Amino acid sequence: MLTESIYLTDSYAKEMDAKVMVVEKESDQKYKVILDKTVFYPIGGGQPTDQGYLAYGGNKAEIYLVIIKDGEIWHHIKTDNPPVVGDVVHGTIDWERRYKNMRLHSGGHVIDFAMYLLGYSPKTLQPLKGDHGKKPYIAYQGTIEQDIRQRLEDKSNELVTNELKFSCEFKTLDEVRKSAIYVQPGLPTNKSLRMLKLEGVGAVADGGTQVANTKEVGRIQITSVEKKGDQTIVSYLLG
Numbered sequence: 001m002l003t004e005s006i007y008l009t010d011s012y013a014k015e016m017d018a019k020v021m022v023v024e025k026e027s028d029q030k031y032k033v034i035l036d037k038t039v040f041y042p043i044g045g046g047q048p049t050d051q052g053y054l055a056y057g058g059n060k061a062e063i064y065l066v067i068i069k070d071g072e073i074w075h076h077i078k079t080d081n082p083p084v085v086g087d088v089v090h091g092t093i094d095w096e097r098r099y100k101n102m103r104l105h106s107g108g109h110v111i112d113f114a115m116y117l118l119g120y121s122p123k124t125l126q127p128l129k130g131d132h133g134k135k136p137y138i139a140y141q142g143t144i145e146q147d148i149r150q151r152l153e154d155k156s157n158e159l160v161t162n163e164l165k166f167s168c169e170f171k172t173l174d175e176v177r178k179s180a181i182y183v184q185p186g187l188p189t190n191k192s193l194r195m196l197k198l199e200g201v202g203a204v205a206d207g208g209t210q211v212a213n214t215k216e217v218g219r220i221q222i223t224s225v226e227k228k229g230d231q232t233i234v235s236y237l238l239g
């Protein structure tokens, strides 16, 4: 990969100077660029794309999509005057959008840690995936008979009220296997993995952006815990 992913080590970095490595034209006024580093989170892992601006030589191009394709991070921009390879550009994130997405994503993990503390995950309910966009939910393989909505909401909010720290560190897959509360299938074996740790609770492998403390997530509302075939879907909202 040509790009250093600043968002992996610093979820609070809002801007960066970067060098343009590749520019490709997509259509009129639409281009995609690869930069040598970026604070922009590419859509994935249930977290929406970052958006924002690239500024260079008096131009300001809107970044409307950031996506990993063929192993590279592409910034899709709208402009009449695209940058050229070698230009130094200044990128600025739409922080309001990112921070909301970041809180929703960390909120999903708070619920997942609460599921673990309640004893359901990963034994009876195996974490499958999450979506932290417009209709946030997390999905588990497996079902249970009890109605756990209220208990899950209370446990999640206990973790928020206790103002616990989130921290991240890079580990090998073997180290993740030893210390994570579960290891999701399909993790890459050939590179170091980022592990998300919740103070006093546990750790999971995760590559998304995260708030530094559960208090930033704010009040969590579990809107439903539903059976869907052989899966359990936990839907939630913040605030």
Ligand SMILES: [Zn+2]
Pocket (backbone or CB within 6 Å): 045, 105, 109, 206, 207, 208
């Ligand atoms: Zn995550």
